[in-house]
Amino acid sequence: MLIHNIGELAVVPPGPLRGAAMRSTTTMADAAVAIEDGRIAWFGPRRVLPQRDWGPALDAEGGTVIPGLIDCHTHIPFVGSRSHEFVRRLAGETYLSIMQSGGGIRVTTEAVRRATQEQLVAESLPRLGRMLASGVTTCECKSGYGLTPEDELKQLRAIRDLCGGQPIELIPTFLGAHALPAEFEGRVEAFIDGISDEALLSTIAGERLARFCDVFCDRGAFDVAQARRVLERGLRHGLRPKLHADELAQIGATRLAGELGAISADHLEHIDDGGIAALAAAGTIAVVLPGTSFFLGIPHADARRMIGAGLAVALATDCNPGSSVIGSLPLIMNIACCQLRMLPVEALAACTANAAAAVGEAHRVGAIGPGFDADLVALDAPSLAEWMYTPGRSRVRTVIKRGRVVWP
Ligand code: NIG
Ligand code: FE
Numbered sequence: 001m002l003i004h005n006i007g008e009l010a011v012v013p014p015g016p017l018r019g020a021a022m023r024s025t026t027t028m029a030d031a032a033v034a035i036e037d038g039r040i041a042w043f044g045p046r047r048v049l050p051q052r053d054w055g056p057a058l059d060a061e062g063g064t065v066i067p068g069l070i071d072c073h074t075h076i077p078f079v080g081s082r083s084h085e086f087v088r089r090l091a092g093e094t095y096l097s098i099m100q101s102g103g104g105i106r107v108t109t110e111a112v113r114r115a116t117q118e119q120l121v122a123e124s125l126p127r128l129g130r131m132l133a134s135g136v137t138t139c140e141c142k143s144g145y146g147l148t149p150e151d152e153l154k155q156l157r158a159i160r161d162l163c164g165g166q167p168i169e170l171i172p173t174f175l176g177a178h179a180l181p182a183e184f185e186g187r188v189e190a191f192i193d194g195i196s197d198e199a200l201l202s203t204i205a206g207e208r209l210a211r212f213c214d215v216f217c218d219r220g221a222f223d224v225a226q227a228r229r230v231l232e233r234g235l236r237h238g239l240r241p242k243l244h245a246d247e248l249a250q251i252g253a254t255r256l257a258g259e260l261g262a263i264s265a266d267h268l269e270h271i272d273d274g275g276i277a278a279l280a281a282a283g284t285i286a287v288v289l290p291g292t293s294f295f296l297g298i299p300h301a302d303a304r305r306m307i308g309a310g311l312a313v314a315l316a317t318d319c320n321p322g323s324s325v326i327g328s329l330p331l332i333m334n335i336a337c338c339q340l341r342m343l344p345v346e347a348l349a350a351c352t353a354n355a356a357a358a359v360g361e362a363h364r365v366g367a368i369g370p371g372f373d374a375d376l377v378a379l380d381a382p383s384l385a386e387w388m389y390t391p392g393r394s395r396v397r398t399v400i401k402r403g404r405v406v407w408p
Contacts, residue, residue, distance in 0.1 A: 004059060006032060008383050012067050019311065040373075041370065043369075058400075058405070064381050064386075068137025068352075068365070070139070070351060070359065073264075073316035075145070076127055077155060078145050079120060089296070096248055108321050112145035116154075128162065130328075131328075133396060134328050142173045143174055143176065153209065167399075167406035177191075192226045196230040215243060218253060242262055246270040255274055265279055286306050289316055290336050290340055291331070313350050314358045316351075344387070376400040380397045
């Protein structure tokens with residue numbers, strides 16, 4: 001396939017892009033991209049396109065073409081709604097106080113435990129369909145609403161089923177230590193041991209049901225020692241650590257992420273200098289989730305400070321039924337620009353090259369280069385600036401996954 005008449009090609013280099021390198025994407029006017037066997041075979045100015053039969057042509061109509069977006073932190077699959085909690089928060093309660101009164105993650109856990117694997121798949125398909133229409137071609141998906149070995153496996157197997165049922169490539173993460181379920185109240189250590197036991201981790205590794213192991217390490221969730229235990233056990237089964245860190249309070253979670261060589265530390269609203277230094281030393285990707293701070297009405301993570309300190313910042317939706325019921329990565333990029341003062345070029349790097357690095361796939365996706373998967377999005381906007389300048393307006397014209405038009 002040949003994509004031609006590209007008004008502006010955003011040539012994102014392979015991730016991770018750290019600090020000022022997040023602004024190193026170049027733009028190429030009047031460009032073309034040639035695709036062979038699902039990969040980018042050539043890109044450049046149209047006037048120097050090698051003359052041969054590239055197959056069917058796709059006219060980008062003078063719009064911008066970017067690498068497919070990568071949502072590197074979501075809690076899909078889940079079922080049910082917590083809109084009643086949303087209203088309680090608007091009326092003055094907090095996410096933490098609702099969680100401590102028995103609401104929050106436990107409510108979704110009850111719904112997920114009641115649901116079958118097929119129901120988890122069925123409720124997730126429309127969500128993924130909307131993400132595809134917004135330009136997402138790769139998406140990380142977490143378990144974490146089962147909180148028993150069987151129900152966690154059910155969620156991970158639902159992710160596996162979803163891989164075959166729609167075009168977005170899904171990357172699974174095991175988040176067994178997401179919250180303490182009601183039946184373990186007062187017995188945290190027993191829960192931690194059960195959710196990270198040999199049999200469960202062997203099954204997950206054996207069936208390749210997850211690539212990463214994540215823990216919610218925060219006030220009201222699990223402490224650093226408990227998180228370390230789970231993540232070290234996961235590591236022994238080949239699951240690289242990720243961490244929900246510094247979202248609600250500063251308890252040292254980001255330093256743990258650095259110490260364990262986590263692939264990413266996510267949230268970071270309360271990151272401190274020690275945490276930033278730990279991520280820099282370990283090369284850990286800083287995943288910022290401004291949809292969550294927007295949705296919860298809490299201060300945003302200081303992405304400018306992290307970029308200034310030389311970190312590779314990624315952005316994601318955190319799509320989940322409680323703290324960020326947002327499935328639109330373009331909206332997240334808009335919030336990052338308008339509220340976190342990230343530049344459009346940085347927001348794009350954060351949702352492509354750096355998001356790819358946060359899921360261990362930066363050698364293959366998230367960039368424009370020969371040999372990279374031909375995951376591309378054609379926009380009806382003439383430039384990145386024009387795209388980010390118009391929040392709330394869908395400007396995705398065509399989505400291509402591995403060289404195939406998958407939307408519309
Ligand atoms: O990333 N912080 C922990 N977990 C999710 C929220 C999950 C939920 O509320 O259902 C998050 O924000
Ligand atoms: Fe999350």
